[in-house]
Amino acid sequence: MRSLLTPRWLLLHALFIVATIATGFLAVWQWDRAHDAGGSFQNLGYALQWPLFGAFTIFLWIKLIRMDRAQQRGELEPDVNAEGEPEAEDESSAEVSEEPEKRRTRPLVPPPAPPVDNEEDPVLAEYNQYLAGLNESDQRTS
Incomplete structure (x- = not known):
């Protein structure tokens, strides 16, 4: 729970809250615009789309929180650097994995079809x- 109160997460919480509220206001605005004299079906479509964007914002927020929690529990792989090696905070704390490296069993390009x-x-x-x-x-x- 404490990790969700770091400055990074507090900024993300604020961003997601503002984005969700903004999509709600935009949906109401498009709904009112659709019912005005100059409104059209396009405005009505936007009024129905904005709540979907807000729902996606909430979904993404929850997904990021779950990913952060899983990473803290060690369920996710650590970040990797440009060479594809896991980043270690301290060289002395780097552990060697006992699991064998996973190899691709099939080729990236399929074989050509017979003539x-x-x-x-x-x-x-x-x-x-x-x-x-x-x-x-x-x-x-x-």
Whole structure:
């Protein structure tokens, strides 16, 4: 609970409260504007959108609080630096993980599909030939 009262969090609380109240005022303003003589369905749409933005603001606020709490309990991974290594506050307190490093089991790019003969699917074979021709012409111009 104390971590939610730090200056950073107090500023975030104020920001989220102001944003939520602002979306409420904007919704009421658009609702009134929609019912004025010059109002339109666009104003009515905005009047219905602003409460959704306010709800998203509240959702994001709660999500950030839960993420901060989970990070304090050690459930989330620590921040990483540009080299992808975990940032340690003190070099002497850095611990070596006993878990093996997770590796990707499948390639990032899927293998090419097997070629299609004219006998199997003539339309697909013709399209593949067309694409191959485009690729060759593109390779020649590059």
